[in-house]
Amino acid sequence: MPLYTDKMPPEADLLASLRRYWGYSSFRPLQERIVRSLLAGHDTCVVMPTGGGKSLCYQLPAVMSARTAIVISPLIALMQDQAAQLAQMGIPAGVLNSFLSSGEQQRVMRHAREGAYRLLYLSPERLARGDTIGWLQDVPIAFFAIDEAHCISEWGHEFRPEYRQLKRLRGSFPDRPIAAFTASATRHVRHDILAQLELRNPDKYIASFHRPNLRYFVRACDAYEIDALLVAALRHYEGGNVIVYAPTINRVEETVDFLANQGISALPYHAKMENDDRRRNQEMWMSDEVRVLVGTIAFGLGINKATVRAVIHTALPKSIEQYYQEAGRAGRDGNPADCVLLWQAKDAGLLGFFANKILDSAERDRAWQRYHIIRAFVDSSDCRHRQICKHFGETPKWQSCGACDVCAASPAWMAPALLPDLRKRKKSAAPTAPIRVSTARERLNPAVVSAEDADLRDYLREWRRAKAKERNVPAYVVLHDTTLEEICRRKPKFFAALRGITGIGERKAEMFGQELLDALGRFERGARAAAAPAKKTAPKEETLRLLSEGKSFAEIAEIRGRQVSTVVHAVAQLVEDGTLEFRPEWIDRNKLSVIEAACAKLGVEWLKPLKDSLPPEVTFEEIRLVVAKARRQAQPNEAKASK
Helix, strand or coil: CCCCCCCCCCHHHHHHHHHHHHCCCCCCCCHHHHHHHHHCCCCEEEECCCCCCHHHHHHHHHHHCCCEEEEECCCHHHHHHHHHHHHHCCCCEEEECCCCCHHHHHHHHHHHHCCCCCEEEECHHHHHCCCHHHHHCCCCEEEEEECCHHHHCCCCCCCCHHHHHHHHHHHHCCCCCEEEEECCCCHHHHHHHHHHHCCCCCEEEECCCCCCCEEEEEEECCHHHHHHHHHHHHHHCCCCEEEEECCCHHHHHHHHHHHHHCCCCEEEECCCCCHHHHHHHHHHHHCCCCCEEEECCCCCCCCCCCCEEEEEECCCCCCHHHHHHHHCCCCCCCCCEEEEEEECHHHHHHHHHHHHHCCCHHHHHHHHHHHHHHHHHHHCCCCHHHHHHHHCCCCCCCCCCCCECCCCCCCHHHCHHHCCCHHHHHHCCCCCCCCCCCCCCCCCCCCCCCHHHHHHHHHHHHHHHHHHHHHCCCHHHHCCHHHHHHHHHHCCCCHHHHHCCCCCCHHHHHHHHHHHHHHHHHHHCCCCCCCCCCCCCCHHHHHHHHHHCCCCHHHHHHHHCCCHHHHHHHHHHHHHCCCCCCCHHHCCHHHHHHHHHHHHHHCCCCCHHHHHHCCCCCCHHHHHHHHHHHHHHHHHHHHHHHC
16 A cells, blocks of 8 residues: 555655755665665565665655554664664654663554654564564554665574564565665565565665776784784774674784784673773774774664775685675765775684584574685685675676776785784784784775865864764764765855755754854864873783782673673783793682693694693683793794794
């Protein structure tokens, strides 16, 4: 059933709403066609890469309707952020989740039945509850929008069983359109989405998977090379936002500490952090207080930051879909950005190990298929862009992209001659000092930014952070990065000129217009952003201080907000490089002798063979400390042998 029973709204009406609420003067590719499909009451399947503007495709028809769009989304934080952003634009939106009190949930449900919302966000888990379908029957529903729809398919890389419950929608609401949205679905997954949701003769919109502004660079490394390349990369992208993906929680924390010891500020993000800490770190990164965020795959879904200049993976992803989705968070503003994949041979072994742990034979087979595909991707000498497009069922007409390590030269900072030899530095016990990479930085942004424009950008970012904190919303809800950049370029002096800035609709102009003009005026009169706070003590120095005070590993972990295993790894590094003496009291005497005997027999290059040969009560952390002691003792002999 169409949302407009008389006739479709003319193009002028759609553009007027687009301008009024979103501050955009035109649609991106496919957006208008998708909006019209939903307004016409058609089932719809949309596959559009990250940054293509999927959310507008269901938000705009919801605004144009007199009914409520029900949006199924997998992340509570993402739902809350989108609802807050819509509220700032003057669009009533509600969120129903388990974090609300019973009274708040009842209030949202009552308002939904009264038709007070244009959009109502639910999780798939909420929809699966026995009472949800019943009260939704009383809500004036326009259509259902299923976000991250690839989660419904067992062939998808992020399968979630709760999504299978969504097939109930067709039977319970037979006359309501259903729209499925995803950024990363192969042809097989797309067919599964259509079947699972029982979409009827759906309109299908599949955007190109080719992101020409992204440059893909893949490098097989050892652990020391990854550290050196990571430092070189972050010095190169200094001034731009960067996401670093690490494979485990421990590696996230170790990487953050390693970078801090090199004078590079970075924030961690992983599942074992408290929700408030994760959200604070994400918001500090989103608002440019810290430019580098190191996270597990738990970070990124729904991240709405346009100016990410690089995404760096420090391990092999488990699938092409995962890599494409995560790497695709770079360059959403359309400007050049780099996607760097640094991997080790042991990553492949780890993926195989976890694949074999899967009990369900069908899912184990799918995991192995994903493994073989991602391994072929990194080993291949074919164009990276072309490989990705073909994986998703697209056949490019071109053979060479000119924007990957296969079709063009790698960036200067990846040149081996420019990388410090961390292996020698560690074994020589030289004092730790920040790594310097002396190479001219390439400007990724084609627009040359003057010093004054850079100062203005920093000043407006500070203003935006203050406004966001006042309203308890993410910084991008106040102003998108691309909007902020346009303000810096155009420097509007009057309200009418401000209204012409992309991303400033009527409501946003009413809320922030005069304050923005006042901020621009203060900048012209000499105001500047506050100086950056003094850097904290380096993690290495902090750990040494706490050890000298007699703190245990567990106490240090609590004080520093780290896992105990991360602290032990840091201490082992200090022992290995000669900064710290091994202390026998760290390990039970009997365990120490058993571990030392195993080291003498099996060597100290790898930890896993040692763990397999030792009693189960001996931990990896204890083995790591003894191995560090043994490696340190072996270094003088190695030095003599090399003379």
